[in-house]
Amino acid sequence: HSRLAVNHVPKASSTEHSRRAGRGMFGLAEQIRSESGLMTTVVAGMVVGAAEIPELRLIKRFKGQLTMLAVSVLFILLAADLSLASVVALGWGSVFTVLTLMFLVRPLNILLCTWNSQLNWQQKMFVSWVAPRGIVSASVSSLFAILLTQKGINGGDSIKALVFLTIMMTVFSQGLTARFVAQFLGITSSAAKGAVIVGSNPLSRLIGKIFKDRGESVVLIDTDEESCKQAETEGLQTYKSSALDTNVLQEAGLESVGTFLAMTKNGEVNLVLAQRAAEEFKPPRVLAVYPKSPQQKNQNSKDKVQQAFSTELNLKTWNQYLSDKQVKLGETVLKKLGFEFQKTHLQALIRSGELMPILIERQGSLQVLPATENWQPGDRIIYLLHDPKPKLLKRLSGSQQKGLTMERHPAVEEVPIPTVVLEADSEKIPTK
Template sequence: MEIPFNITLLIILTVACGIASQVVAAYLKVPAIVFLLLFGILVGKDGLGLIHPNLLGSGLEVIVSLFVALILFEGGLNLELRELGKVSGSIRNLVTIGTLVTLIGGGMAAHWLGEFPWPIAFLYASLVVVTGPTVVGPLLKQVSVDRKIATLLEGEGVLIDPVGAILAVLVLNIVLNEGADPVGLFRDLVVRLGMGTIIGAAGGWILGFSLKRAKFLSEELANLVVLAALWGMFGLAEEVRSESGLMTTVVAGIVVGAAEIPELRLIRRFKEQLTMLGVSVLFILLAADLSLASVVALGWGSVLTVLSLMFLVRPLNVLICTWNSQLNWRQKMFVSWVAPRGIVSASVSSLFAILLTQKGINGGDSIKALVFLTIIMTVFSQGLTARFVAQMLGITSSSATGAVIVGSNPLSRLIGQIFKDRGESVVLIDTNEDGCKQAQTEGLQAYKSSALDTNVLEEAGLESVGTFLAMTKNGEVNLVLAQRAAEEFKPPRVLAVYPKSPQEKNNNNKDKVQQAFTTELNLKSWNQYLSDKEVKLGETVLKQLGFEFQKTHLKEMIKSGQFIPLLLERQGSLQVLSATENWQPGDRIIYLLHDPKPKLLKRLSGSQKTTLTIERHPAVEQVPIPSVALETDSEKIPAK
């Protein structure tokens, strides 16, 4: 049967508008949902009238259900159980106690401020208890906050969606059947969540087991097998117990993600691409079907309802749920601010509006309009200000300090001492026992272990430090360690000492791992220089006047192989310099200069100690550096 042209055009325009929204959002570096809403309204029935979702009929519900299942599966797939364990108590409270707080607070606000009848008010509140990974995930990619906070918000967004969706269905049953038993409804909630969990856990384990054994599957076919299995589990759960499918997809995603499947990274990438397409299509369709007149008709009472949800209910929710957590007040404030509503609220409210209208109950369109008003206000206000709020509160990942350094050699210990003298935490990791003992002798914390052991990296505090630096004597090993650290822990700055042109083989990772110091570094030679005390340690400030000359001179010294810049201080933050760093006026650069004279003087004088001094070099202004102790096998050399 031939598909009507208008439906074909509807799908084409929907996908085109959705992808265009994603492109514009990526270019402007703002959450994509902002432009998805704008574009959807623009091409919808109250805009240009190009897209009419009602043409899809019952097919709209099918599209929404399948894409929401895919979105939640992808969210569960990306959850890190190790990270979740650190904030599990807060997530549990937000999904349970927090849901109740938002339900009661939102219902009271909608009744008293929005003047909705109690049943409709609580139905609205049940629809907005969710936050949603479709908004929170992209927002956190733009903002890059502390890893603990990101895990908390992502975990809440993924796990609360199925709970909120089932709760909304139960509240809808109360509205449609006034004599419904509350105890029975609560029992039904538990049964649906439990059934979804059992089917999701069993299906996810079978899928993970099959993918590990079926080595004959190509990458492309494995991706499609996962997609088919996901929708199969969702459909089975819906047949066994309606509305349990969303919980099934979340649990299945978590189980598959923890199954250590080969090439899991490729499966995640494929699901992320499908999720982006799903989010784009759903928001365009749902926003296009929104009546602006119904939103305007709500009046100022509904605006006050949303504001109370944002500034009263959410902060109270977070305060109660994180009372005994280890989060500080800045982190709690950010969690209180970031709670944008997403696709689950929009899709379920759209379906409820249709059901209420069919049952002859007034308020369906008003609820949909109020939910979309909530989405618009929370997404625009929180999505566009989250970066500023995170920076103001000082919880961005780029503000993290300290370092985890792999390899205990003279140069790595020198860098560790400089970090330590500034009061920042430093941990060294090495498989060589002598190197670890030397580091401990110099007052540095060291672990004798392989840096491939994630438990050791976790114990070293990699999830909360600002820098990971791999500088063993094997450059290829350094690159592998750095890539793994970037994928597993996502520290703000990941650097490694590796061969000059690994990009030819590692194009996919060059943005994650930076080459440390310079491309000219010979680690073995500089470690020998340090051991023989043939170096001078100094620092210079690049000034606006003569900046280009200074920079050019320093670059020429680097090429000579007798000078290496180690660290960069910019706006009070100390960082390990990368080979591609774009130097700026005002930067303070700490460097090492090869100078064999100290060793010669020591031999002539018979002295047992040599002091590193800072001498002036052409076009290099030198200023005092922090007190650093360089310790060799026989003596300690202070740099004044």
């Protein structure tokens, strides 16, 4: 009955109920035993996080907003009671102490705490650089300073001054450099890998297998049981559910992957799913297969969601080609010599319906190709090429295969480029 009652709590009220419950438990614990309120709320948070609470994501988001507000106010209140003279009185020894904490104690602490975790070395390095904010140590040191002063013990102000010096040095140095360190280590959100794909069809499964072959995590979501079983037989992780359920998207790992792709057979549904994923989870890349010219959509929605593959895409047709084994999987690299001619040649094949680009690799990062992507020399384009050769001829030529293999095809590679253009482009390329 309690579970049923919780499920019927309005979504807008869940965060307010959580706040009241937290304050109530804190006050009750303080009445029973002094200084026990904080531990009580921490344990309550652990219980709520482990339980299957409806709209848990809303509660976590609300908790994050409260945390930001409380930390900001608390820092101001604690720092207002700090004497600058007490910081200066510590001398240069305190600076060397803080540097030891930053470059020796903290990295060793993070290394031990993350020893058996799934974090890679880049993530551990970044955590070692920016992990603690110091609010707990600032609060405790302020409390100790007050208690020690009340008991007539010297040193309370020095402890507090050293803690705040640590906070000031780390916030100033690491706060200003966090972005550059993340970029250097390659762990920014734009560098996130993996994909969550909505819709299990021949094309989505092919894309999923390409990502998986590169060692990236891929999850497919579909409501059709047979489509999910087909994906599972091909070695792909699937969820038989609706992508409108944010709990399913969270279980699929959308909070940590780099790409969300909606490619069901309904373009309008794809756009709605992609917009919701962009608003709720904010992955770096959100794409959807939708009609050619969605002018009826507002500009804000189009900024959040990119159109996948090509404006000329007919998803049903290409899925049928894949089912009938009437396609070839290919790759091509855009060259500096004759780049414009090569790009024009590919775009002509796309407009004719003979070729569909699906993925792009740039600087070692493989991504789903947006329809509006500006191609650059050096880009590696992975595509599907329509191969309408009759099945009998395929058997006679021995070209029928169980699976698609990535190759370079003459129809794409042989670009008619005038010699004059090649000579002009070669003159523009600097020689080493």
